[in-house]
Structure formats: structure tokens, C-alpha cells
Amino acid sequence: MKQTINEHQFRRAFKECRPDQFSWEGLHALWEWFEQEETSEDIEYELDVIAICCDFAEYKNIEELQGDYGTEYTMENLIDMTTVISIENTEGFIIQQF
Secondary structure: OOOOOOHHHHHHHHHHHOOOOOOHHHHHHHHHHHHHHHHHHOOOOOOOHHHHHHHEEEEOOHHHHHHHHOOOOOHHHHHHHOOEEEOOOOOOEEEEOO
């Protein structure tokens, strides 16, 4: 059995289970990405907050990511390596972790 949710319900699920995992803006970007993926790939995702938190990470800027992954990573080579989701009006982004 599946249930369709809206962006508000998506955000609420994260704030109830993992309130510090993603910023409010990051959750919007992630929601938009999942919506686009479902439409373009004709698939349905199941909302699993813990799995999404394990698969994706938000960074405020490239320097923060380099602190976790190393200084050899640039935005250009990240885009070639993994999914990068930009967060509007910020330097922030979300990656699919690798």
C-alpha cells in the first residue's frame, strides 16, 4: 500500500525523525529532485527518512565537503561522480554520498 505525500508532509517526516539532517531549503531542493526523478524516470519512491539520510548529505559550501572528502574534490568533478542537488539562493548543495 502506498500513500502520496506533498512537500509539507515530506518536510514534516524529516523534522520529526531527523530534525538536524537537512536545512529547510535543503529539504525543498531534495523534494524537488525526488519529484523530478519520479516524473522523468516513471518510478515511485518510498519515503524512508533514514535511508535518505544515509544516501544524501547537505553541505553549506564546497569547503565543508572538502573537509569530509578531501581537497581534491571540486564541484566540477563531483558532478561527474555523483548526484549534486543545488540549493537555490545559497552556495549549499546536497550530494548522493559515495
